[in-house]
Amino acid sequence: MIKIQNLKKVYKDCVALDTVSMHIRKGGFVAIIGASGSGKITMLNIIGGLDTDYMGSCVVRNKEMSSLSDVECCTLRSRYISYVYQFFNLISFLTVKENVCLASQIKGKKVDAKELNQVLKLLGLEHKKDRFANELSGGQQQRVAIARAILAHTDIILADEPTGNLDGENAENVMDILKALNKEGKTIVLVTHDLKIANYADRIIRLEQGKIV
Template sequence: MTSAPPLRRGADLRVAARTVGLVKVYGRGEAAVRALDGVDLEIHAGRFTAIMGPSGSGKSTMMHLLAGLDTGSGGSVFLGETELSSLSDKALTTVRRDRIGFVFQSFNLLPQLTAEQNILLPLELAGKQPDRKWFDELVEILGITARLGHRPSELSGGQQQRVAVARALVSRPEVIFADEPTGNLDSKSGHELLDLLRRSVHQFGQTVVMVTHDPVAASYADRVVLLADGKLAGEIYQPTADSVLDALRKLGV
């Protein structure tokens, strides 16, 4: 397996997504909560970025806005050169379907469909034919070739998450967003999943953004972005579990 060169601060890398002065406010008046407060952030293409922070820091809000699942109260979000806040609901739906992949903690597989049907669903909805060579390579790498005819109820949690990863990767999206992807997995399955995400970055050039609270999970990333009180609170390049844990302790976690 090829590995990407080390990612370091100031590296000259293509930007897959970015925010400019991003603000998100929930509620109004005295009850208003400023979840994000003028955040400028760049997500490097072909790299694995983890977003971390204390509870209420804005990390999940950040991911939802970057992925076009929610809209900001101010500032801008870009996917490549496309400003998401300028798009109609229909255009935004198309961007999410065609250019973004998702891996959720709860898998979000349709129970009535087989594993193969779940994987190919985004392409079917987009009216696109799958690249069968890429599909075959993907399911082999993920170790689910023999399980393609099974429905989610017939799969273990780890196998279901592998199907979800295959679904996210099959269309070769510009960015994959993973929201606490190991949250419902045992330790072994969780490490396997993180290794697969890292492999998709370093072997296939995929861009992955993951929200996690787990320092060990974050250590699989090339870069950790820290948030606190809706603002950027630091970055860690080439993180280890210990360096992430130390940074979180300094933020009062």
């Protein structure tokens, strides 16, 4: 699913990733851990096609990301990759239902009402679907972000510190949901500085100063 070989990323005089190689199988659940500045967010951005200016190779679904045009990269992301962000990235003046459906609508897809209700019920949001995003707690907003990723129907979910702003109970709930999605066959790549959260994954990769240690 994801093959990285001798990947190197340099920002001016700073080496963010230094000849990193790894393979993430289809249906895998991998946590990339490390301190701030270790290169883990850079890694996630490259896998997701948000940064294609690098040396070495990053192949996602048999596509070398650096060889794709901007349009091709956007197409690959919209079809196969969903994001769950630390800061949720919801639109405050849209309702829960509108936020959840937005990614699919941008792709020109209509969200099935029955499936929407099933996902909202799964995440405990069925009674919040007409509330505005800024009226929700942090845990609820994160669940909205996960619902959006589920309904996008992508093979890969990239999660950037998805529990970073949540308390212990909400963090565990979010990770239980991601684990359940992985059991359904989703490939999940999670970056975190929290070893407890990383232990939900099947495999942990630690980065220090841009190298796998």
